[in-house]
Amino acid sequence: MSQLSPLSLAQLENSGEFIERHVGPGANERQQMLETLGVQSLEQLIDETVPKSIRLQQPLAMGGPRTEAETLSYLKQVASKNQVKRSLIGLGYHETIVPTVILRNVMENPGWYTAYTPYQPEVAQGRLEALITFQQMTMDLTGMDLASASLLDEATAAAEAMALAKRVSKNKKSNLFFVDEQCFPQTIDVVKTRAEAFGFDVLVGTAEQALENDLFGILLQYPCRDGSLRDERELIAKLHERKSIVCVATDILALVVLTSPGELGADVVLGSSQRFGVPMGFGGPHAAFFGTRDQYKRSMPGRIIGVSVDSRGNSALRMAMQTREQHIRREKANSNICTAQVLLANMAAFYAVYHGPEGLKRIANRVHRLTDILARGLKKTGLPILNESYFDTLSIDLGARQAEIVSAAEKAGYNLFAGVDGVVSISLNECCSRNDVENLWAVLIGPDHGLTIDGLDGVSSAIPASLQREGSILTHEVFNRYHSETEMLRYLKRLENKDLSLTHSMIALGSCTMKLNATSEMIPVTWTEFGNIHPFAPAAQTGGYRQMITELETMLREITGFDAVCMQPNSGAQGEYAGLLAIRKYHESRGEGHRNVCLIPSSAHGTNPASAMMTSMRVVVVECDSKGNVDVDDLRAKAQDLSDSLSCLMITYPSTHGVYEEEIIEICNIIHQHGGQVYMDGANLNAQVGLSKPGVIGADVSHMNLHKTFAIPHGGGGPGMGPIGIKAHLAPFVSNHSVVKLDGPNADSGAVSAAPWGSASILPISWAYIRMLGEQGLRASTETAILNANYMAKRLGEHFPVLYSGRNGRVAHECIIDLRPLKAASGISEEDVAKRLIDFGFHAPTMSFPVAGTLMIEPTESESKAELDRFIGAMIAIRGEIAQVEAGTLDAENNMLKNAPHTLADITSESWDRPYSKQQAAYPLSWVAEGKFWPSVNRIDNVYGDRNLHCSCPTTDSYR
Structure with a gap:
């Protein structure tokens, strides 16, 4: 007869907590390691390691750990507060169908999402092959000579295009970048923010007004924000005569049937690959694509995958031109980009592979056909459609009826975009059906509209003949082989088998924190309630997201000791940039805009000086001593010498050399004594959580790499999230958003990312990680x-x-x-x-x-x-x-x-x-x-x- 457990009910209920799953060494292993180190207890080791001056005096006010089942159950209740409606808002975000073979075997597969950036290409040939396929897809559809392996989002890609244009334009006398008013509002917002930091002038107006100005570059949208299609060949030719670089933001699905921007004459083409099988996810993560001419390859931002050979002479892939990486070029880098959106770029590439050119054409033609039928019905009843040409978006002048129609559409299960002056825009997508068109007629015209789909179907004339794509697309064999699920499954597995990930062994990368990405943390990411929400959906429909984000912000504030958190930056480097912008605006608000010196230790991450460069700061290097610590005497002397112009110090803690600097509080005090701010790089926050707080040590702002400390997986080189914690005096100066106004920051604080909360769909990972621990x-x-x-x-x-x-x-x-x-x-x-x-x-x-x-x-x-x-x-x-x-x-x-x-x-x-x-x-x-x-x-x-x-x-x- 078996003996009952001697444990109490409380002990039984608390056994098997998530901490036992997350922390690798068991009690016996910990004791063996402590004996090797010659200490009696873990407490003794921590006392010997972490300076007492920075230790917390009381535990975090976080509550106890939750079980995995309890956490998922609660989060499901939170997620249910999101209302999932058919999103027809557009503006660069569209509902899409994630092929289940890609959903299960890539997005939900740790063999893909736990891999690291392919710096060791010999064990990364699978994702490198996927990324070069993404590049090939980009080049084919954009008509460009060269493409990168993804950027963070469409808006920041546009900002990078502006920076490239300034670098390569032969119109060296001009400081003006022109933005077509038909660009997406969030893109204009981010471009303005970046331009202000660089000291560029930006003018927003009609495309025709561009020729009235002396420009180094211009950004056009194709198709336009209102859905119209313009043949800009003549305009682009005239701009080239004036030595302007022409950048075009575009829609990847539209390019399947539209003439490529390269054929129109564009120098840079960019956009989001989101609608190629990546969920909207309240704004991200999504991979931006970026293509340019061959002559500008040395100025391209981000990573490029290239073909080389191995020691046996066989073809092999690697990240090309790696010397452009920030860790080498530092403040001379083209940008501060340190990560990409590899997992999402892989998914978009696989979407193109699975559907192939004919499948993509079917999808694009069907979206356009439904849009055309919708438009014919509206025109037949006299509703004024403002754009005669279109691919998938109609802009309708409803005048005083705008609010009534938008509300009626919402009640019917549809989100439309309410523009200015009574205009409503409707963007159809892959998920739309005949039934949706009929429902929209009922909303816009009335239930007794008397229209039929078949009665209005016909050959479309909405795409001008000059803009209809001719010739083949995606002719490479990879896009023409794997269209059955059997073949696609084997293709994905073949690539996965080439890559080493955390499913094989530990990846002991210093500063990168490749820890467990627990399955329970990952599951909510693909819930419909989180995945199928537009970032600009009405606030009343996004209560679950807002609650989860607020709870995460509260937990992060407690962990870090900051007064506020800005969730918008969608990478660690973006967090650096956002934090330095806040410091810059703070100084300007006090009449000290001349403060522009950023002190950076010689041991710093390369993104630190690159980010400082992006905010037009002057980098002054502080030396380190023989033990790897900041040379406090050198810091003090330089802070004294540069006191009038000192803006900030960027410092990593514990240091990049892997030690707790004993004098960190004194270092912060020195900077504050000379009117500067302390930016603490959060790369090593994993060594502070629960033991110290950067906001208490003396930092004024710090980014938190959620893909390091807080368990978001690296995804083979992205996604990431880099929210920043800030002290109260900096809180008004962090990023706001032009489409979704955020509480806290000043209204005129520009955006740093396309979506108001960055890559929101991966935030449940960190939320669950903290809550379960x-x-x-x-x-x-x-x-x-x-x-x-x-x-x-x-x-x-x-x-x-x-x-x-x-x-x-x-x-x-x-x-x-x-x-x-x-x-x-x-x-x-x-x-x-x-x-x-x-x-x-x-x-x-x-x-x-x-x-x-x-x-x-x-x-x-x-x-x-x-x-x-x-x-x-x-x-x-x-x-x-x-x-x-x-x-x-x-x-x-x-x-x-x-x-x-x-x-x-x-x-x-x-x-x-x-x-x-x-x-x-x-x-x-x-x-x-x-x-x-x-x-x-x-x-x-x-x-x-x-x-x-x-x-x-x-x-x-x-x-x-």
Whole structure:
């Protein structure tokens, strides 16, 4: 007879909490690691590591942890307060059908959403192939020579286009950028904000007025905001005669049937790929596309995927022109973009692959056909349609009836866009049907309209002949092979199998915090109540979103110690930009607009100086001492010398060198004494949560990387979210929005992102993460991250030099191992170690940042001791191989490190002329064979890829 559990009911109810799922090491493992570190308890380790001066005096007021079931049940109730109606608002956001094969096998698949940015391309060939397909799709539809691998959203892509235009325009005397009034309002808003920071002048007017001004560039919308279609060939030609760069924001589905902007003469083409199978999600995340002429490739923002070769001469993909990355170019970077929207770009590319050119044409033609039938019915009854030409959008002058019709439409289940002067716009989409057209007739005309779909169907003349696309689209074989679900499923799986993600092993990237992205956190993202909401839907319909966002803001304020939170920035770098804008506007409000100096430690993330450049600040570098800390004497001297012009300090805490700086409070005080503000980079917030608060330490503003500390997955290089916490005096100066007015910020504070709450649909992830962990779990996560990092530093420190440590020899949540002495002695570089780790089944840690020739390692709290020991074992084995090179028992050039990674093709090849065995190459430790991950290509030649830039899809034969 079994014995009943001796635990109390309370203990039984509290067992199995989410903290046990999220935190990797169990109690026994934690004790073993503590013994290795020579401490009695976790509390002792934290006392030895975290300065007492910054420690919280009381726990976070967060409440206890919630179970996964309880959390999802509550969030479902919150989500039910959103009213899901047929959204016909348009303005760049449209309902779309996510093909279920893509929904289940990509969007909901951790093999895709837990991967990291493809800096190690040998283990990222699948998503690189998807991204180059996205580029090919963009080039085909836009008519441009070159495309990027996605930007954050359409509005910020337009701002990047303006910056590119200024860089490349031959009209160097002009400081004026013209924006067509037919552009989307949120795009105009974001462009104005960016232009003000850069010191550009912006004029908004009719396209015809552009020729009355001396411009360096112009932004046009195609189709126009009111739905009309204009053939701008003549205007563009005249603008080119005046040396203006012509940028065109466009609709990706319309381009399936419309003449490409490239054919019209555009220099830059941009837009959102959202309606290619990505949910609206209250504004994001969505991948923007961006294409330009070949001659401007060195000025393009963001990432470009290119074709190179590996060491066997086979075709291989990589991020091209990586020297444009901010971590290298810093304040000389083209932009501060550090992430993209890779997961969403992949989905859009797969949508195009699955439907193919004929399927896309069917979808586009059906949308247009329904729009045309709707228009004919309205015209027949005398309603004034303002645009004679259109693809999917009609603008109707309803005069005094506007409010009545919009209300009636809402009651019937439709959201329309109410413009100025009584105009209502209706944008049809892929989800619309014959029934929707009939319902709209009933709303606009009356139930007894007497119209029939079949009676009004016919050949459309709404697209001018000169703007009807001729010729084929998407001719590459990838768009013409995978149209059955069976074939598509296998295609997606083939790509997934080429990539290493958190489903395989830990990804110990310093500063990137690749922790568990729990399934329970991810599930709400694809709920209809969150996915199918337009960002400009009436407030009464978005109560669930607003409640969830408000609750998340409240939790983030408590965690960080700030007075307010701005949720709009949709990446960490955007958060930096938004925070610096708030600082700049604050100084201006006090009559101190001359303050423009930004002090930045030499160890800072490269996005810091790049963001400062975007707000027209002058970067002054503060040196670090031999221990990696900010040189306080140098900081004090520079703050004193620049006191009259000091705007702010940008500092990461704990430092980018992986230590808690003891003098952080004094550092903040020095800046404040000289009238400056402190911007704290939130990249390392994972080492503060529950132990300290940036708003209490002395920071005035800080961004929070929700895709790092708060568990939003990296998605192979995006999405991300970078909301900022601000103190009360800065709160009026953060971003507002021209379409959805936000409470708190000044009305004239411009937007930094297209949507009012950024990428809102992924906010439930962080909301659930915090709620399920509660105060106890959040603090335990931080403490365990510190424990794991110190355990790894201790074990690896016996074989490699650990570059920096704080008091008592402790590190924060990450550590840097120095490979420079080994390289000097053996010729083995940090890149050799990174590639050799692939043979063990691991993604390399962060390479050569923040110090060249090093690896920065962050194990996070989610990895168990067993997984840490596997990684440590791999590193120790690699150190042994380096020792053999040092001793001369392994050839200095022909060895397993220089030849790494090894592919299955290497091992199965009949010829093997290397002075080490195939066993040593592919199975260097016994456990590797248990779940061997095979890279699909050998080491890629980066130099070849940049010298022979090729950024369109290679043929299938080239992969063979």
